[in-house]
Amino acid sequence: MTPCPVMVRCRVQASASELHRVRRCVDDAAAAFGFGSTERYEFVFAVNEAVTNAIRHGQPFSDGTIGVWIEADEDTLICSVSDGGQFEAGAEDRDAWAEGGRGLAAMAQVMDEIELCTSSNGTTIRLHKRRSEATEPDD
């Protein structure tokens, strides 16, 4: 089995001020993968939501960071966001007037598959998005 090429493997401080760096890094990877502009935007949006959730609701690893790992698997780009916390699934707030609680559902809207993995070491969310055949990669 051929290992997936890893495009990005980084640790970022679990701080909101790091979000813009993550977006830039993810956008570069999405462009290199060949996503069209809408797919890139959606991919970056979903990863931003996942990292935001890890910062807001998760726990950083002992060095104060969370992990962001992007790999390509044939026509699918996968981003894994890991933190040291123990995710507990709860019902997202379906009240139209709620100020929060929409992140996970929003990620599911724009990604093809979402995996949520929890272990004693922490929580990882894996976001999968396939490249459209009709996509014309941006320059």
Added chain:
Amino acid sequence: MIVPNVLAPNVMGGVVGSFYLSEHTAEGDVHVIRIGGYVDFDVAPQLKKRVVQRIEAGEQSLVIDLSDAGFIDSTAIGVLVGALKRLRESGGALAVVCDNDNVRGIFEVVGLESVIPLHRTREDALAALPAPVA
């Protein structure tokens, strides 16, 4: 490892780290808050603080102008939902200006395109607001 934070255009339609917020009064004494750059969890507290200040100062209606925003996340949209809720409770209204299809798409993705009124131009947003109560 991650790339340095350089100010360069990318797919998001703006520049990295270019968030700004400005305010002025438009015709009809409507308060307009203009937001540019990336509107995310990092800057949502600034947006919320400014919006709450205006509501507590007695503004009946607000226009949030996202014309220069290249990105918005669910946290920042949540701030707008909270603002709209508070304004409606006092008989006011909120209108959002957004002509960026990517940003408009995020409102749809979070399921709020029918809750938060989006307008392509500031003129349309101002026209959609109710006349101020004397």
